[in-house]
Amino acid sequence: xxxxxxxxxxxxxxxxxxxxxxxxxxxxxxxxxxxxxxxxxxxxxxxxxxxxxxxxxxxxxxxxxxxxxxxxxxxxxxxxxxxxxxxxxxxxxxxxxxxxxxxxxxxxxxxxxxxxxxxxxxxxxxxxxxxxxxxxxxxxxxxxxxxxxxxxxxxxxxxxxxxxxxxxxxxxxxxxxxxxxxxxxxxxxxxxxxxxxxxxxxxxxxxxxxxxxxxxxxxxxxxxxxxxxxxxxxxxxxxxxxxxxxxxxxxxxxxxxxxxxxxxxxxxxxxxxxxxxxxxxxxxxxxxxxxxxxxxxxxxxxxxxxxxxxxxxxxxxxxxxxxxxx
Numbered sequence: 001x002x003x004x005x006x007x008x009x010x011x012x013x014x015x016x017x018x019x020x021x022x023x024x025x026x027x028x029x030x031x032x033x034x035x036x037x038x039x040x041x042x043x044x045x046x047x048x049x050x051x052x053x054x055x056x057x058x059x060x061x062x063x064x065x066x067x068x069x070x071x072x073x074x075x076x077x078x079x080x081x082x083x084x085x086x087x088x089x090x091x092x093x094x095x096x097x098x099x100x101x102x103x104x105x106x107x108x109x110x111x112x113x114x115x116x117x118x119x120x121x122x123x124x125x126x127x128x129x130x131x132x133x134x135x136x137x138x139x140x141x142x143x144x145x146x147x148x149x150x151x152x153x154x155x156x157x158x159x160x161x162x163x164x165x166x167x168x169x170x171x172x173x174x175x176x177x178x179x180x181x182x183x184x185x186x187x188x189x190x191x192x193x194x195x196x197x198x199x200x201x202x203x204x205x206x207x208x209x210x211x212x213x214x215x216x217x218x219x220x221x222x223x224x225x226x227x228x229x230x231x232x233x234x235x236x237x238x239x240x241x242x243x244x245x246x247x248x249x250x251x252x253x254x255x256x257x258x259x260x261x262x263x264x265x266x267x268x269x270x271x272x273x274x275x276x277x278x279x280x281x282x283x284x285x286x287x288x289x290x291x292x293x294x295x296x297x298x299x300x301x302x303x304x305x306x307x308x309x310x311x312x313x314x315x316x317x318x319x320x321x322x323x324x325x326x
Contacts, residue, residue: 023057023060024052024057024058024059024060025057025058025059026058026059026060026248027059027060027061027062028048028051028059028060028061028062028085028086028240028244028256029062029064029069029084029085029086030044030048030061030062030063030064030084030085030086030087030088031064031068031069031070031075031078031079031084031086031087031088032044032063032064032065032066032087032088033065033066033067033071033072033075033192033193034065034066034088034213034216035065035066035216036065036066038065038212038216038274039143039144039212039267039270039271039274040088040143040236040267041063041065041088042266042267042270043143043263043264043266043267043270044061044063044086044088044238044263045061045063046263046266047061047259047260047262047263048060048061048062048063050259050262050263051255051256051259054255054259055252055255058252059248059252059255059256061086067192067193069084071191071192071193072089072090072093072191072192073093073172073191075087075089076089076093076094076097079136079137079239079240079241080135080136080137080241080242080243081136081241081243082241082243082244084241085240085241085244086140086238086239086240086241086244087238087239087240087241088143088236088237088238089236089237089238089239090145090171090234090236091104091105091145091234091235091236091237092105092170092171092172092173092175092176092234093171093172093173094132094237095173095174095175096173096174097135098128098131098132098135098137099131099312099315100127100128100131100315100318101128101131101237102175102309102310102315103128103310103315103318103319103322104119104120104128104234104235104322105173105175105176105232105234106175106302106305106306106309106310106319107175107179107231107232107298107299107302107305108231108232108295108298108299108302109233109319109322109323110233110322112233113144113147113233115325116144116233116235117268118325118326119322119325120142120235122325124318124321124322124325125142127318129141129142129237132237132239133242136241136242136243137239137240137241137242138239138240138241138242138245139237139238139239140237140238140239140240140256140257140260140261141237141238141260141261141263141264142235142236142237142238142264143235143236143237143238143264143267143271144235144236144267144268144271145210145233145234145235145236146210146211146212146213146233146271146275147210147228147230147232147233148208148209148210148230148231148232148233148234149208149209149210149226149227149228149229149230149231150163150168150206150207150208150226150227150229150231151206151207151208151209151214151219151220151223151224151225151226151227152166152168152199152205152206152207152223152225153199153205153206153222153223153224153225154166154205154206154225155225156225156227156288156290157225157227157229157290157293158227158290158292158293159293159294159297160183160184160297160298160301161184163180163183163184163185164184164185165184165185165186166185166186166205166206167185167186167188167203167204167205167206168180168185168186168187168188168204168205168206168207168208169188169189169190169195169198169199169204169206169207169208170187170188170189170207170208171189171192172189172190172191173189174309175305175309176189177189178304178305178308178309179231179302179305182301182302182304182305183298183301188203188204190204192217195207195217195219196217196218196219196221196222199219199222199223200222205223206223206225207219207223208231208232210275211274211275211278211279211282212271212274212275212278214226214278214282215278215279215281215282216278220282220285220287221285224286224287224288225287225288225290226282226287226288226289226290227289227290227293228289228290228291228293229293229295229298230295231298238260238263240256306319
């Protein structure tokens with residue numbers, strides 16, 4: 001990422017900024033690759049309203065959805081330099097930067113959505129948020145990313161054997177690549193925005209994601225087999241640039257932090273509603289949803305992934321504490 005590109009992003013943010021945001025003393029630019037109306041986008045908008053009310057118009061948030069400021073890999077770098085103030089990002093792209101994010105990106109690390117909430121809302125979640133700071137970010141809150149499952153254009157996946165040789169898109173994360181390798185598939189890292197055309201043209205056979213992303217991206221139109229194996233329940237994170245954070249007063253920092261946490265239940269409510277609506281839309285469109293699947297062989301196949309990525313005593317302890325959380 002060159003400074004020219006970052007300058008262009010800043011110019012774009014300035015041009016796009018409209019409405020009440022201009023009246024605020026400080027407007028925080030927030031990026032999201034998801035489309036307008038998506039739960040994460042709406043949650044940050046809700047956070048912005050809280051901030052505007054609680055600071056009496058001193059602080060506002062302008063949300064740039066639909067990857068207006070770039071794909072996640074690019075926006076992470078822009079956020080680090082303070083060109084973008086806030087960023088809602090998937091955990092995968094942070095795996096090679098913030099070591100602790102690897103643990104919550106591991107396949108089958110969470111037993112259920114409730115288990116994930118218990119972990120991320122508690123001391124373990126706080127510990128992971130703090131781990132972002134040495135890398136130029138302030139971790140604000142965790143949002144839900146749903147449970148991710150496989151979908152493809154070729155055939156129903158009912159066992160590990162059905163995945164062998166398939167070209168499956170994954171996020172640009174070593175863990176996701178190794179997960180697919182352990183399952184016998186050919187992992188193909190690529191930006192989210194390229195998946196639809198890549199499935200349509202046969203560059204890849206499929207991908208993996210949650211109900212809302214499978215639906216909102218239109219991937220169900222070109223990959224009509226969706227297998228609910230739920231191999232991943234990876235939280236998403238809302239971070240702020242440390243450079244932007246340091247410009248705020250301690251009082252404003254506290255207000256931003258609290259507003260981010262207060263946006264979490266807003267996001268979860270919207271997520272549950274959106275998940276249900278997305279499933280209904282996908283099923284109505286005729287996609288084949290495979291629910292009769294034994295997850296245990298998938299879980300057993302993940303042993304080498306854990307052995308490769310959970311190497312330090314600190315990460316092993318983190319895994320143990322997550323698994324021990326009731």
